[in-house]
Amino acid sequence: MSETILNEPQTLEINFGPQHPSTHGVFRMRAVLDGETIRGLKLVIGYLHRNHEQIAENLTYPGVFAYTDRLDYLNSMQNNFGYALAAEKLAGITVPERAEYIRVIMAELARIVNHLLLVGFLLNDLGAFFTPCLYAVRERERILDIFEDVSGSRMMCNYFRFGGVKNDLTENQLGEIRKVVSRLPAFLDEFEALLSKNEILCMRCQNVGGLPKDLAVNAGITGPMLRASGINYDIRKTDRYSIYDRFDFKVPLGQKGDVYDRYYVRILEMRESVKIVEQAIAGIPRGEFLNAKTLPLLRNPRLFKPAAGEAYGRIESPKGELGYYLVSDGTPQPWRYHVRAPSLINLTVLEEMCVGQKIADAIVILGSIDIVLGETDR
Amino acid sequence: MNHIENKSRIDPELRDEMAKQNIFITSLDFIYNWGRRSSVWPMQFGLACCAIEMIAAAAARYDIARFGAELFRASPRQADLMIVAGTVTKKMTPNVVRLYNQMAEPKYVLAMGACAISGGPFIDGYNVLRGIDRFIPVDVYVPGCPPRPEALLYGLMELQKKIDSQTFTKAEWYQKGLKREFPVPELGPNGLIPKFNPEIWQPREQDARKTRYGQTVLTGKKQKAPRLEPVAVPPPPAA
Numbered sequence: 202m203s204e205t206i207l208n209e210p211q212t213l214e215i216n217f218g219p220q221h222p223s224t225h226g227v228f229r230m231r232a233v234l235d236g237e238t239i240r241g242l243k244l245v246i247g248y249l250h251r252n253h254e255q256i257a258e259n260l261t262y263p264g265v266f267a268y269t270d271r272l273d274y275l276n277s278m279q280n281n282f283g284y285a286l287a288a289e290k291l292a293g294i295t296v297p298e299r300a301e302y303i304r305v306i307m308a309e310l311a312r313i314v315n316h317l318l319l320v321g322f323l324l325n326d327l328g329a330f331f332t333p334c335l336y337a338v339r340e341r342e343r344i345l346d347i348f349e350d351v352s353g354s355r356m357m358c359n360y361f362r363f364g365g366v367k368n369d370l371t372e373n374q375l376g377e378i379r380k381v382v383s384r385l386p387a388f389l390d391e392f393e394a395l396l397s398k399n400e401i402l403c404m405r406c407q408n409v410g411g412l413p414k415d416l417a418v419n420a421g422i423t424g425p426m427l428r429a430s431g432i433n434y435d436i437r438k439t440d441r442y443s444i445y446d447r448f449d450f451k452v453p454l455g456q457k458g459d460v461y462d463r464y465y466v467r468i469l470e471m472r473e474s475v476k477i478v479e480q481a482i483a484g485i486p487r488g489e490f491l492n493a494k495t496l497p498l499l500r501n502p503r504l505f506k507p508a509a510g511e512a513y514g515r516i517e518s519p520k521g522e523l524g525y526y527l528v529s530d531g532t533p534q535p536w537r538y539h540v541r542a543p544s545l546i547n548l549t550v551l552e553e554m555c556v557g558q559k560i561a562d563a564i565v566i567l568g569s570i571d572i573v574l575g576e577t578d579r
Numbered sequence: 580m581n582h583i584e585n586k587s588r589i590d591p592e593l594r595d596e597m598a599k600q601n602i603f604i605t606s607l608d609f610i611y612n613w614g615r616r617s618s619v620w621p622m623q624f625g626l627a628c629c630a631i632e633m634i635a636a637a638a639a640r641y642d643i644a645r646f647g648a649e650l651f652r653a654s655p656r657q658a659d660l661m662i663v664a665g666t667v668t669k670k671m672t673p674n675v676v677r678l679y680n681q682m683a684e685p686k687y688v689l690a691m692g693a694c695a696i697s698g699g700p701f702i703d704g705y706n707v708l709r710g711i712d713r714f715i716p717v718d719v720y721v722p723g724c725p726p727r728p729e730a731l732l733y734g735l736m737e738l739q740k741k742i743d744s745q746t747f748t749k750a751e752w753y754q755k756g757l758k759r760e761f762p763v764p765e766l767g768p769n770g771l772i773p774k775f776n777p778e779i780w781q782p783r784e785q786d787a788r789k790t791r792y793g794q795t796v797l798t799g800k801k802q803k804a805p806r807l808e809p810v811a812v813p814p815p816p817a818a
Binding site: 220227247255267271334335339341355356357509511530531537575 | 624626627628631632634638640653666668674678700701703704706707724725805806807808
């Protein structure tokens with residue numbers, strides 16, 4: 202936002218947030234308006250800076266798990282997954298077959314939860330106040346029941362461990378997951394019948410907040426936002442971490458990169474996640490759910506001392522590439538710990554997308570980015 | 580806490596007779612508190628993780644509307660209850676206190692979650708306020724990380740009990756010279772100025788963390804950086 206825009210006589214600078222019903226938390230932005238058109242926009246973040254990295258550097262490696270839950274608090278399972286991958290790479294721990302399947306099931310369920318809530322909140326921002334959100338939260342509660350059953354907590358699951366997961370899944374629980382997941386396609390059909398071809402939604406979302414391909418790549422955008430712009434990049438396919446190479450699923454792509462594409466890519470991704478979960482339940486083998494060698498390390502976390510070195514583990518979180526960078530110096534605490542938060546990096550193009558649009562559309566564009574302030578500010 | 584009962588000095592027979600004519604007699608306190616507790620409007624004000632559970636409490640399954648508190652107002656001027664849902668960072672504290680000052684009397688505060696109560700798991704953070712009760716008075720504390728929606732509903736019921744116990748004649752907000760504006764702290768280079776509001780909060784004489792860890796904040800000492808092996812970069816292919 203340059204000084205010249207501010208000095209023009211008819212421009213007006215206004216402030217959103219940090220307390221505003223549609224900023225998804227304590228996000229704040231300053232917009233320069235010319236009439237209703239946005240001329241410039243600046244982000245002011247840091248209202249939820251909770252010193253995640255500094256606290257984690259004073260903890261043991263297994264102790265950080267509980268804090269990764271609170272990064273992106275809509276889907277704690279995925280955050281655990283990325284951190285587990287990084288630490289296992291650092292210490293050279295293998296994961297048993299059954300644990301890999303359980304991890305994938307939980308991660309994909311968490312993705313569904315996240316996208317459901319995103320669509321609900323996006324519709325809130327569009328003015329359909331809380332009605333679509335009620336449907337979304339209804340389905341979310343069923344998945345949270347599963348999370349509570351297997352891990353003991355609804356939101357902050359803290360379910361993954363180095364070399365596996367905390368508890369085994371019983372046959373009952375697998376049946377419960379199958380039941381919940383089998384409901385989802387019908388629910389999504391109902392959801393889409395109400396929303397996807399709705400004229401108001403189409404007019405508010407189509408050709409709004411377009412993100413061109415080259416800008417998306419240059420700005421480091423990842424996740425559904427990048428794929429909505431038409432670039433086929435999904436870390437589940439490119440990296441094939443864990444056992445994602447065994448499942449048959451497609452990567453939905455958008456064409457124009459506008460808000461509607463971003464909305465629709467997420468709906469399609471939920472359908473693909475349902476497929477993955479169904480395949481994983483069908484193929485889950487018997488066996489141990491936790492690498493027996495890591496058990497003493499988890500009982501006594503200060504024994505977990507990886508050799509000096511560094512590791513970077515990344516996953517395709519629902520928001521984009523979630524990466525964890527760990528540097529060990531041979532002590533029980535990580536020497537350096539860094540999180541590559543997708544929602545922070547996806548937020549950087551907000552100004553480019555909003556300039557030239559109307560003020561009411563800025564809220565919708567912000568909603569379609571899918572930010573979570575816990576992850577943005579850390 | 581005494582629940583104010585529906586008591587009156589009128590002869591019960593006369594009261595029954597009047598009830599047949601659709602005339603109901605009660606004490607002013609009872610009807611006033613009944614009205615207030617049945618329409619507690621919270622402020623739509625989510626700070627962090629707990630806000631998601633607050634939304635879940637407002638949704639169909641838990642349905643906070645059964646307690647008359649479904650109307651989340653975005654403006655502090657229209658709200659009765661401030662649910663501090665989530666970690667209050669030092670950067671956010673002046674805004675929270677200012678929002679509280681802007682609410683109209685009678686106003687209540689519910690601290691939801693470990694972070695709003697004491698800093699919770701993030702208590703060691705340099706940017707985290709250790710409890711919102713250092714700056715504004717808190718009526719109900721709901722522990723948990725995050726508390727389940729049921730816990731939030733229980734906290735709301737406790738607040739309703741508190742509302743029931745207040746009497747019309749002695750209510751603070753009808754007294755003369757009531758001053759419930761709390762000073763808004765400022766974010767300085769070394770944290771908040773002042774660090775707490777001494778009128779409503781004093782530091783404890785015995786700090787449990789200090790006796791246990793020897794210090795109030797857990798800080799690690801970082802030694803030299805580990806020597807990492809340089810990654811061999813493959814030479815660029817010859818053109």
